[in-house]
Amino acid sequence: MPVEIADQTIIEFDVRTDEMLVNMGPQHPSTHGVLRLVLRTDGEIISEVVPHLGYLHRCAEKVGENVTPIQYIPYTDRMDYLAGMNMNLGYSLAIEKLAGLKIPEKAQVIRVLIGELNRVASHLVGMGAYGLDLGSFSPFLYAFREREHILDLFEEVCGARLTYSYLTIGGAHDDLPPGFLDRVKNFIAYFRPRIAEYHAMLTNNHIFVKRTANIGVLSKDRALAYGCTGPMLRASLDRSKGDPDWDLRKIEPYSGYETYQFDVPLPPFDKAPPGTVIGDCWHRFYVRMLEVVESLKIIEQAVERYPTAAGSHRVEPPRALPPGECYVETECPRGQMGFYVVGRPSKENVPLRVRARSSSFCNLSVANELCKGCLIADVPAIIGSIDIVMGEIDR
CATH class of the missing domain: 1.10.645.10 (Cytochrome-c3 Hydrogenase, chain B)
Structure with missing residues (x-):
């Protein structure tokens, strides 16, 4: 970067910055749970934020396909x-x-x-x-x-x-x-x-x-x-x-x-x-x-x-779920929460598919x-x- 000083001398400065990857979470209190954020920073400035999930996974949707409603x-x-x-x-x-x-x-x-x-x-x-x-x-x-x-x-x-x-x-x-x-x-x-x-x-x-x-x-x-x-x-x-x-x-x-x-x-x-x-x-x-x-x-x-x-x-x-499928969304505190259920006739009364759309x-x-x-x-x-x-x- 050229800089002109008082005596008109031109001095070249080579200014470089290094990007850093900073982990925020999954133990950070501001992530509101076990959320890991990978921050790409240039000094104090954020250039990218990548959320990483998986620290709380419980297979809730698959569980819904193995138990009764x-x-x-x-x-x-x-x-x-x-x-x-x-x-x-x-x-x-x-x-x-x-x-x-x-x-x-x-x-x-x-x-x-x-x-x-x-x-x-x-x-x-x-x-x-x-x-x-x-x-x-x-x-x-x-x-x-x-x-x-x-x-x-x-x-x-x-x-x-x-x-x-x-x-x-x-x-x-x-x-x-x-x-x-x-x-x-x-x-x-x-x-x-x-x-x-x-x-x-x-x-x-x-x-x-x-x-x-x-x-x-x-x-x-x-x-x-x-x-x-x-x-x-x-x-x-x-x-x-x-x-x-x-x-x-x-x-x-x-x-x-x-x-x-x-x-x-x-x-x-x-x-x-x-x-x-x-x-x-x-x-x-x-x-x-x-x-x-x-x-x-x-x-x-x-x-x-x-x-x-x-x-x-x-x-x-x-006592038994009829065959067919349905999807219902409700207005929850954080937004629209949807549940998708596919029924099947069976003695166990267990859905064929259960999915959740998270707001x-x-x-x-x-x-x-x-x-x-x-x-x-x-x-x-x-x-x-x-x-x-x-x-x-x-x-």
Whole structure:
């Protein structure tokens, strides 16, 4: 590189840089599980990020082809283990569609109520862990304080706090216990005023905004090209340009979601801090925060409907799977989770094929595009904004 100095002498400098491959994970806390990222760096600048999977593989799909559908429900809990109720529901809907099973209204209301509670609990973990990734410990403690109340409710209905197997084929495993609805109302009354605390600690925090604004920007076209769904996609949409409310609970409703009143949060947001752009890390975080508020609205409506809902909490599933195939997607906290099941008549009532379409897998696949040109310090901010769960990806 030629440099001209004061006496007009030209000196040639040979400036060279070396690329390095740096392992981030699988033990790194910011990878949100046993994920290994191989970073190709030039100094502090990222030129490539390659996710390596396989550290949690459990052959979940092949297991589904060797057990009966009802025996497979516990395996779905261990996919997205932060949203086990939603995983239970997706697989159950697939089996019910294949068998032509009609679910009673009461069971549908229970599913919506429990599923939305699990969505809130999942987003709380995502929000708290994201704050931890960026150096703020308090939001993590606050989020788990609120999540414990939801886990107490889940423990009442099924006896478990993480892997539930409660929403099952035909409805729900048990009816809601006495006094459960009052405890849900008390939780909502306790939780709703505390949402402002999260906005004070993170959403509007100057340091948090600087770490997330205009970082890891994902355009709508790129999000669709990579098959991104859920908050990952919705944070890249623009309502002012006519982008749709891309939420399966709205566009392809199931379990009676079409009868509930709620909004789908989409940018642009009036309260977006200066420097943020649609599709960046801040918007992905904020969409999840707004979804928590919408889930509370749905929960309140389900609580009001339950006492007058007709039917039982469950109907007996068929003893044999009919031949044929079906595919069902549901809107889980991290995006669209799909289950594909091929039935066959047999004494064992075991599916011929079981496959799962993971939302987190597709969302993670865009990590390389998001991290190119960013600093090493931005990688935890970008990966954390994707909000992955490795059990769902590496099933």
